[in-house]
Amino acid sequence: MDLDVSYIHQLRQVVALADDGRFTEAIKLAVAFRSEAVRLNGTRSPQAVRWIEAEAHTAYLAGDVLRSSQVWMSAAMVRLARGESGYSAEVEAAVDRAHHQWQQLSDPYDINRLAPELVALRIRVPGRQFGALEAVRRRSEVSVYDTFPMSASYA
Known part of the structure; x- marks a missing residue:
């Protein structure tokens, strides 16, 4: 994919803000550039996907x-909607990054809220790591019990 000069210039602005620790501003700027890319080129355009991925990476840095997990999942879904293969390096990377970020979540509510979407992605994009789909299923089942622990009186 050819990167045009304006994209590189805009990305440098986002990176500079992130390097300064101004993550909220960096994310807002990436979102603004994505909105512009969508307006000019469409929701599924390569330009829009690049900005979704920039937002996801900036959320990771922050x-x-x-947010990083959610946005990486969005990037993967847009790539799949564009007709990219679930075995393409870019789609696999987006799903793997979403999965990695999801693994870092500690709130059972967030784990379970994102799990169905991640399971759906893992079905379409199994990735190269054996057992990734089952790992999502196992973790989300465990977090359900963390959310609603059984008391001794019900056991």
């Missing part, structure tokens, strides 16, 4: 694992 330590916002929930």
Whole structure:
């Protein structure tokens, strides 16, 4: 994919903000550039996908694992909707990154809220790591019990 000069210039602006620790501003700028890319080129355009991925990576740098996981999943879904194969390097990378960020979540509510979407992606994009789909299923089942622990009186 050819990267045009304006994209590189815009990406440098986002990176500079992130390098300064100004993550909220960096994410807002990436979202604004994505909106512009969608307006000019369409929702599924390569330009829009690049900005979705830039937002996801910036959220990762900011330590916002929930947002990073959600946005990486969006990037994968857009790539799949564009007709890219579930075995393409870019789609696999987006799903793997979403999965990795999801693994970092500690709130059972967030784990279970994102699990169905991640399971759906893992069915379409199994990735190269054996057992990734089952790992999502196991973790989400465990977190259900963390959310609703059984008391001794019900056991």
